[in-house]
């Protein structure tokens with residue numbers, strides 16, 4: 001879903017094959033159909049529906065040893081995520097560049113999304129810690145960020161717990177283990193807090209899936225969200 005990178009995909013209804021119609025909470029209230037059935041998603045698309053999101057909810061069970069967090073290098077340091085609030089939208093627009101499945105349509109959209117997220121309205125209360133922003137040595141530039149919220153129980157089987165609501169690293173700093181460091185910060189915090197699991201949603205085709213899989217996250221549900229009007 002554009003501009004909704006790691007947001008969970010709540011579905012009304014029972015567990016198992018899930019299908020519901022709802023009104024997307026947007027300015028235009030577009031009728032949606034949600035399904036976990038790939039055949040149904042394909043049939044709906046063949047009939048003219050537009051695929052809004054194809055995402056995977058991934059969960060890591062925290063029953064192993066305490067994880068380690070790769071250290072930050074080059075003078076980078078972390079600050080509280082809300083301290084960086086005014087600089088997060090522009091940095092995230094850089095990170096979710098053109099062509100990314102979750103790229104926001106505009107800076108204004110990114111600003112709206114961050115406002116909702118940090119006001120605890122997008123998913124659930126922001127957990128601080130472990131939510132942080134990484135800033136450069138001078139404290140000028142936001143290099144990356146991690147937002148973890150508490151997602152309440154969901155009908156698809158999520159029993160409630162910490163949820164990685166957003167994680168990004170700006171392109172100039174990607175590929176240097178910062179994303180892994182942020183993710184492991186979330187995992188280590190959850191482990192230390194006695195949480196039993198941690199989850200996130202990733203859009204199909206986002207290479208970040210490899211990072212999550214290598215950290216031990218496993219797919220729990222795949223959901224197709226289609227515009228059916």
Ligand SMILES: CC(C)(COP(=O)(O)OP(=O)(O)OC[C@H]1O[C@@H](n2cnc3c(N)ncnc32)[C@H](O)[C@@H]1OP(=O)(O)O)[C@@H](O)C(=O)NCCC(=O)NCCS
Nearest residue numbers: 006095167168169174175176177178179180207208210211
């Ligand atoms: C996902 C993201 C945070 C990873 O940050 P990063 O600092 O580049 O990642 P790391 O250097 O820590 O790499 C960790 C692993 O991520 C995987 N990976 C993540 N993004 C990748 C990409 N664009 N291309 C290739 N591999 C990628 C690799 O498997 C890598 O493992 P490896 O080094 O063993 O191959 C960063 O690419 C990003 O901001 N992407 C855009 C925003 C986004 O999609 N956020 C996730 C939303 S669910």
